[in-house]
Amino acid sequence: MSRVPFPEAARPALANPQLRRNLGHATRTIRAKRAGVVAELPDWEELREAGRALKERTLRHLDVYLEQLEAAVEAAGGHVHWARDADEANRIVAGLARDHGADEVVKVKSLASDEIELNEALAVAGVRAVETDLAELIIQLSDDRQSHILVPAIHRNRAEIRELFLRTLEVDELSDDPAELAEAARLHLRRAFLRARVGFSGANFGVAETGTVCVVESEGNGRMCTTLPPVLITLMGIEKVVPLWSDLEVFLQLLPRSSTGERMNPYTSLWTGVAEGDGPSEFHLVLLDNGRTDVLADEVGRQTLACIRCSACLNVCPVYARTGGHAYQSIYPGPIGAILTPQLAGLDEAGSLPYASSLCGACYEVCPVKIDIPQVLVHLRGKEVAARAASPARARLDPERAAMRSMAWVFADRTRYERAQKAARLGRRLDRLPGPLRGWTAARDLPTAPPQSFRDWWRAR
Amino acid sequence: MARAVSPTTRDEVLGRVRAALRSVPRDERPEDVAVERRYRRGHDLSRVELVELFCERVADYRATVRRVGSGAAIAAAVGQACAERGAERLVGPADLPPGWAPDGVELVPDHGVSHHDLDQMDGVLSGCALGIAETGTIALDGGARQGRRAISLLPDLHVCVVEEDQIVGGVPEAMARLEAAVRDEGRPITFVSGPSATSDIELDRVEGVHGPRDLVVLVAGLHGEQPSG
Numbered sequence: 001m002s003r004v005p006f007p008e009a010a011r012p013a014l015a016n017p018q019l020r021r022n023l024g025h026a027t028r029t030i031r032a033k034r035a036g037v038v039a040e041l042p043d044w045e046e047l048r049e050a051g052r053a054l055k056e057r058t059l060r061h062l063d064v065y066l067e068q069l070e071a072a073v074e075a076a077g078g079h080v081h082w083a084r085d086a087d088e089a090n091r092i093v094a095g096l097a098r099d100h101g102a103d104e105v106v107k108v109k110s111l112a113s114d115e116i117e118l119n120e121a122l123a124v125a126g127v128r129a130v131e132t133d134l135a136e137l138i139i140q141l142s143d144d145r146q147s148h149i150l151v152p153a154i155h156r157n158r159a160e161i162r163e164l165f166l167r168t169l170e171v172d173e174l175s176d177d178p179a180e181l182a183e184a185a186r187l188h189l190r191r192a193f194l195r196a197r198v199g200f201s202g203a204n205f206g207v208a209e210t211g212t213v214c215v216v217e218s219e220g221n222g223r224m225c226t227t228l229p230p231v232l233i234t235l236m237g238i239e240k241v242v243p244l245w246s247d248l249e250v251f252l253q254l255l256p257r258s259s260t261g262e263r264m265n266p267y268t269s270l271w272t273g274v275a276e277g278d279g280p281s282e283f284h285l286v287l288l289d290n291g292r293t294d295v296l297a298d299e300v301g302r303q304t305l306a307c308i309r310c311s312a313c314l315n316v317c318p319v320y321a322r323t324g325g326h327a328y329q330s331i332y333p334g335p336i337g338a339i340l341t342p343q344l345a346g347l348d349e350a351g352s353l354p355y356a357s358s359l360c361g362a363c364y365e366v367c368p369v370k371i372d373i374p375q376v377l378v379h380l381r382g383k384e385v386a387a388r389a390a391s392p393a394r395a396r397l398d399p400e401r402a403a404m405r406s407m408a409w410v411f412a413d414r415t416r417y418e419r420a421q422k423a424a425r426l427g428r429r430l431d432r433l434p435g436p437l438r439g440w441t442a443a444r445d446l447p448t449a450p451p452q453s454f455r456d457w458w459r460a461r
Numbered sequence: 462m463a464r465a466v467s468p469t470t471r472d473e474v475l476g477r478v479r480a481a482l483r484s485v486p487r488d489e490r491p492e493d494v495a496v497e498r499r500y501r502r503g504h505d506l507s508r509v510e511l512v513e514l515f516c517e518r519v520a521d522y523r524a525t526v527r528r529v530g531s532g533a534a535i536a537a538a539v540g541q542a543c544a545e546r547g548a549e550r551l552v553g554p555a556d557l558p559p560g561w562a563p564d565g566v567e568l569v570p571d572h573g574v575s576h577h578d579l580d581q582m583d584g585v586l587s588g589c590a591l592g593i594a595e596t597g598t599i600a601l602d603g604g605a606r607q608g609r610r611a612i613s614l615l616p617d618l619h620v621c622v623v624e625e626d627q628i629v630g631g632v633p634e635a636m637a638r639l640e641a642a643v644r645d646e647g648r649p650i651t652f653v654s655g656p657s658a659t660s661d662i663e664l665d666r667v668e669g670v671h672g673p674r675d676l677v678v679l680v681a682g683l684h685g686e687q688p689s690g
Contacts, residue, residue, distance in 0.1 A: 046500040057494035060485050063478045076647045082471040134670055135661035151661060158662050178662040182670050189671065194576055210643050220657040220672025227610045228576055245640055249633040260660065263518065264596035267672060268652035275649050278609035289474045297481035
């Protein structure tokens with residue numbers, strides 16, 4: 001995907017009052033629910049700290065845990081595949097589907113699969129991916145893009161969804177009552193679940209010790225996809241591994257409360273390889289790198305990989321509340337997207353995203369695994385400026401860099417510095433900068449220089 | 462049938478991971494990264510309090526909760542739940558206690574019922590592995606009185622019997638109890654917290670998309686005589 005700078009991409013959303021209302025309502029609702037169930041736990045901060053520390057332990061020894069996970073899954077009768085990048089992962093999944101003669105795969109919502117654009121790759125291979133999550137179905141049927149990690153169709157209201165279902169599902173009559181809309185989706189998808197030969201899922205957690213894979217969900221489509229088809233393929237980012245079965249006791253408390261604001265999500269599925277007489281007889285786990293090892297190599301950026309995709313940071317972000325998800329031009333929007341996307345796709349591609357924040361810190365406060373998003377944002381801004389500086393053609397034309405250079409020249413010599421101070425005092429009534437620097441003062445007040453500098457005062461004392 | 466794992470890809474990904482972690486001291490072991498478990502791993506609630514909390518939290522999900530006695534009282538409650546919903550045919554795991562089956566309801570033991578036939582059932586009757594009070598969760602582990610996952614998934618009504626002494630306080634206690642089934646037998650685990658739901662349309666919670674839309678939890682035990690929930 002070729003990206004335009006964030007401010008440009010945000011413009012259509014900022015001009016759309018309906019979208020702002022949908023987003024405002026949704027994020028306010030989830031924020032209040034989350035706050036309620038978090039306040040209920042006297043040990044929330046201890047859980048957050050344990051979650052953070054467990055992720056740190058895992059990431060610092062990721063190779064050990066990945067090898068353990070592979071061995072445990074294989075011992076339980078599963079098959080493990082490794083994928084360096086999106087193409088490789090897509091080839092593996094499409095190949096497995098074709099090996100089983102499937103022209104259709106039932107799919108439960110998986111961000112990793114959206115990241116690698118699996119559906120498109122499957123289509124090229126002649127395999128239809130059927131999204132079974134209600135919101136994903138809405139997105140797929142309307143050929144739209146997701147705008148929220150947890151509620152991808154957060155930007156669509158019931159009237160829009162009714163119209164879409166009337167047009168695309170085989171129904172004659174339909175009201176805009178959410179229960180009736182959900183019923184239409186249920187009937188449409190039930191047929192797909194019963195005929196599917198291959199199911200596909202992402203993974204919230206993979207336990208190194210036991211080889212257990214975990215998917216949390218609400219609707220039951222995750223249970224359908226991971227239980228009914230004889231073949232199950234799961235795509236998991238390499239950072240999703242957790243060391244021990246008992247470590248799930250931390251994450252299964254942190255995730256639902258942070259995510260949907262529930263004490264527990266309706267359904268959590270945990271399976272270990274294949275179980276005789278219960279569920280799929282064949283299980284494939286695809287472990288995906290796709291840029292994650294680059295993130296791992298950056299000691300400040302590494303904590304980004306601790307993300308458990310709860311989306312709490314989206315719901316508290318003042319920038320997200322106004323721009324919505326599409327402005328981030330990535331499957332990962334909001335504060336976490338502003339640090340994850342530039343690291344996965346490169347600063348060349350998404351260098352404006354670390355600036356899509358006021359650094360207010362609300363995201364860090366709610367993060368269930370204490371990712372210091374502001375710290376990573378500032379770190380990436382530094383890298384972005386350094387990368388720009390290293391490119392001489394762009395540097396010459398860059399007014400910010402030119403200003404910094406002349407400032408360095410002025411600050412380096414006492415006479416020059418004192419003359420500049422005098423000049424600033426003479427121009428004290430100036431509240432707008434001239435020429436190419438105008439942009440800086442368009443939305444900011446220029447601080448007024450004091451009538452006497454500290455140096456003058458010191459001398460005259 | 463399975464594609465052979467390409468050793469080059471595997472080794473390359475692991476090689477990249479190791480290269481990325483060059484700054485981690487070589488002699489550092491995973492357990493050297495401190496993980497403080499200062500959160501609660503147990504509860505000091507009495508049995509009565511646990512059961513009450515469990516019932517309250519399950520009901521919060523808009524599931525139906527009934528406290529019943531034991532033996533014949535269970536069958537009567539199952540019968541009542543079915544009658545209220547017009548359910549005539551239930552599937553159940555083959556090892557269900559015969560005493561749980563109510564009069565006037567056909568109970569089909571699962572000896573490999575096909576998915577299509579499960580889809581035609583009015584409901585499922587099962588036990589569970591345990592209940593979690595704090596979150597109102599029922600855990601199924603494929604053990605006694607539970608059967609395979611598909612039977613509690615396809616029918617639209619799930620009647621689940623939870624014995625009072627199966628209720629634990631919080632998630633950590635549940636994970637500890639389930640560990641042996643996973644570690645020793647590789648059994649699949651399902652957590653059920655209320656009926657199937659979605660909030661995908663304007664964040665309105667709607668009961669039931671794909672899983673059972675109707676969850677009836679019968680809490681069975683000696684204290685069951687007083688009704689609750």
